[in-house]
Amino acid sequence: MGKCGLESPAMETKALGDDKVVLKGIDNVAFERTDTDHGDTSSSGSSHGEFVQDSGSELKLPVRCPLDGEKKSDVRRGSLHRVQAAGQERKVIGDENEERQTVKYTWQVVATIVMSLIHLSVGTIYGYPGVMLPELTDPDTTDIFLSTNEAALFSSISSLGAAFGAVLGGVFLVRLGQRTTLLIGVPLTTAAWLGLAFAGVPWLIQAMRFVLGITTGFIAPATGIYILEISHKKSRGVFYGVLTTVRQMGFLCVYALGSSDLGWRNVSLVCAGITLVPFLALFFLPNAPRWLVTQDRVEEAQKSLAFFRGKYYDSTSELKAITDQVGQHAEQNKAFITQVKMMMEPATLKTLALLVVISVLSTLSGYIIVTTYTVTILQSTQGDLDAYISTIIIGAVRVGGTLVHLAVIDQVGRKPLLVASFSLGTLCVAGLGGYFYVQNTTGDASYLGWLPLTCMVVLIFCMGIGQPVVSIVQGELLPTTVRAAGVSLIMIIMFLAGFVLIQTYPLLSGALGEHGAFWLYSGAGLALVLVGGLRLPETRGRSLEEISARRVRRASLSPSLA
Numbered sequence: 001m002g003k004c005g006l007e008s009p010a011m012e013t014k015a016l017g018d019d020k021v022v023l024k025g026i027d028n029v030a031f032e033r034t035d036t037d038h039g040d041t042s043s044s045g046s047s048h049g050e051f052v053q054d055s056g057s058e059l060k061l062p063v064r065c066p067l068d069g070e071k072k073s074d075v076r077r078g079s080l081h082r083v084q085a086a087g088q089e090r091k092v093i094g095d096e097n098e099e100r101q102t103v104k105y106t107w108q109v110v111a112t113i114v115m116s117l118i119h120l121s122v123g124t125i126y127g128y129p130g131v132m133l134p135e136l137t138d139p140d141t142t143d144i145f146l147s148t149n150e151a152a153l154f155s156s157i158s159s160l161g162a163a164f165g166a167v168l169g170g171v172f173l174v175r176l177g178q179r180t181t182l183l184i185g186v187p188l189t190t191a192a193w194l195g196l197a198f199a200g201v202p203w204l205i206q207a208m209r210f211v212l213g214i215t216t217g218f219i220a221p222a223t224g225i226y227i228l229e230i231s232h233k234k235s236r237g238v239f240y241g242v243l244t245t246v247r248q249m250g251f252l253c254v255y256a257l258g259s260s261d262l263g264w265r266n267v268s269l270v271c272a273g274i275t276l277v278p279f280l281a282l283f284f285l286p287n288a289p290r291w292l293v294t295q296d297r298v299e300e301a302q303k304s305l306a307f308f309r310g311k312y313y314d315s316t317s318e319l320k321a322i323t324d325q326v327g328q329h330a331e332q333n334k335a336f337i338t339q340v341k342m343m344m345e346p347a348t349l350k351t352l353a354l355l356v357v358i359s360v361l362s363t364l365s366g367y368i369i370v371t372t373y374t375v376t377i378l379q380s381t382q383g384d385l386d387a388y389i390s391t392i393i394i395g396a397v398r399v400g401g402t403l404v405h406l407a408v409i410d411q412v413g414r415k416p417l418l419v420a421s422f423s424l425g426t427l428c429v430a431g432l433g434g435y436f437y438v439q440n441t442t443g444d445a446s447y448l449g450w451l452p453l454t455c456m457v458v459l460i461f462c463m464g465i466g467q468p469v470v471s472i473v474q475g476e477l478l479p480t481t482v483r484a485a486g487v488s489l490i491m492i493i494m495f496l497a498g499f500v501l502i503q504t505y506p507l508l509s510g511a512l513g514e515h516g517a518f519w520l521y522s523g524a525g526l527a528l529v530l531v532g533g534l535r536l537p538e539t540r541g542r543s544l545e546e547i548s549a550r551r552v553r554r555a556s557l558s559p560s561l562a
Helices: 072-100 106-136 148-175 177-197 202-230 236-258 263-276 280-284 289-294 298-309 316-329 336-342 346-363 367-372 374-379 387-412 414-442 451-477 483-535 544-557
Strands: 013-017 020-024 030-034
Touching: 106 148, 106 177, 106 202, 106 236, 106 263, 106 280, 106 298, 106 367, 106 374, 106 387, 148 177, 148 202, 148 483, 177 202, 177 263, 177 280, 177 289, 202 236, 202 289, 202 451, 202 483, 236 263, 236 387, 236 451, 289 298, 289 316, 298 316, 316 544, 336 483, 346 451, 346 483, 367 374, 367 414, 367 451, 367 483, 374 387, 374 451, 387 414, 387 451, 414 451, 414 483, 451 483, 451 544
Parallel strands: none
Antiparallel strands: 013 020, 020 030
C-alpha cells in the first residue's frame, strides 16, 4: 500500500508519541486516537476518515486517501464539508438543549412594566402640542399667547432638544449603561414638566420643551435597548411592543386631559406626576447583561441573566454567545468614540446606513405631522365632529394599532408588518392630500367631510402596527459592540429630521398647499415601503447574537447583501 500524501504509510498500528496511536483499518483508512479512547479498533476501521482526538475532546479534520482517479483536493474538500456538517449538528443540539429549558418571565415582565411607564411619559411629551396649541394660540387668552412662528417652534423644539439629548445619552449609554442613564433622565423630565407648568413668559415655555426633548433623547433609546437586551428571543418582539403600546397610551392620556377644562398648566402638572411613578422601581432592577459584558463585568452579567431567566435556567450558552461576539473588544467598548469608529466596519456601516434611511423615511412619511397638528388639521376641515372628540378617537385608535402589533409581531415577522402597514398608511396620507386638494380648488368639500378623519384614523392605526418595527430593528440589527452608539446616532438623525419636518410644515403647506405637503409626505412613505421590502432582513425568532452572526456570514458571502 503506497503513500497518498494525506496520511502515513500503511500499517496496523504506530505509536506517534504523546499517547497517540494510528489505527489502520480496511479501505486504506487511518485513524489517530489517544489511549484514553477505548473504542473498538475493528469497528473503527470500517469508518471512512481519520478522526484526531486529544484526550477525547475536539474533533479534528477527517482525512482519507483518494481513490483511483480522485484528486487530493476533492478529498480535503469533502472532509471539510463533513466537519462543517458535524459542527452545525452540534450547534443544533445546543440550540435544542436551550429550547428545552424553562425560562421564567416574571422579572422580564416587571422590567417591561417599569420601562413602559417611562414610555408613557414620552407619549405625553409628544402628544402635548397636538391638543394644547389651540389654547396657547387663542388670541382671547388671558394667559401666555404664542404667535404662529412661536407655535411652530413650540411643537418642534422638543425634537431639536432630543437630538442633543441623544448625543449625551449615547455617551451615557456606553459609559453608564441604560439603567443609570434612566436614573438621570427621569427626574430631569419631572423637573422640566414642573418648569413648564409654572412658566411665566413664552421663552421659558420654549426652554422647558427643549429640556423635555433632551431628556427624551436619554430615556427613549435607553428603555428600548434595555428591553431588547434583557428579553429572551422568544418574547423580545412582544415585550418591545408593550413599550410602544404604553407610549401610545401616553398620547391618549394627554389628549383626554387636553380635551377637559384643566388647562395647559394643570395638564403639565399631571404629566410631571406620571414620570415619578417608575423612578423608584429602577433601583430594584440590575443592569442589562449585554452592557455588562461590554464593560468586562462578566460575573455580574451572569447574575443579571439568572435574575431575568430564573435560577433554574442554565444561561451558560447564552452568556458564551454574548462574550464571543464582544470578544476582544470588551475594553474598547467602554468609550463612545471607539464604538463610533467600530461602526466604520463595512458590514456594520451598511447596516447602519439602511437603518438610517428607513428611520428618516418613517419620520418624513407624514405620521408625525398628523400627531403634532391633530386638532389644527381637523379644525381646518369641513367635518361635523368636534375636533377634540376626534382627537380622543385617534388616540384610542393608536392604542388599538399597537395592541394588534403585540398580537402578531412574533408570528408574522418584522418585514411583512413594516411593508403592509406603511403601504396602507401611505395611501391614507395621499388621501388626506386629495381631500385638501378638492377643498382648496373647489372651496366646498363638505360631501367628503368623512374623509379626513377616516384617513387619519386608518393612518394612526397602521402606524401603531408598523412604526414600532422601525424601533425594534434599530436595536436588533446592530451588534452588541456598537448598539449603544449606533442607536444613539440614528436617534440624533431622526430627531433632527423630525424638527425640520415639524418646523417647516406651516411653510410647506403655505407654499404648496396642504395637499402638496401631504402628497410629498406620501412619497417618502412609498420610498420606505420599497426600501424595507427589498433590503430589510427578517429577525423574528433569532437571538441578537444569531442576527449579528447571520449578518457577518452574508457579508462574507456577498458584500452587497450585508
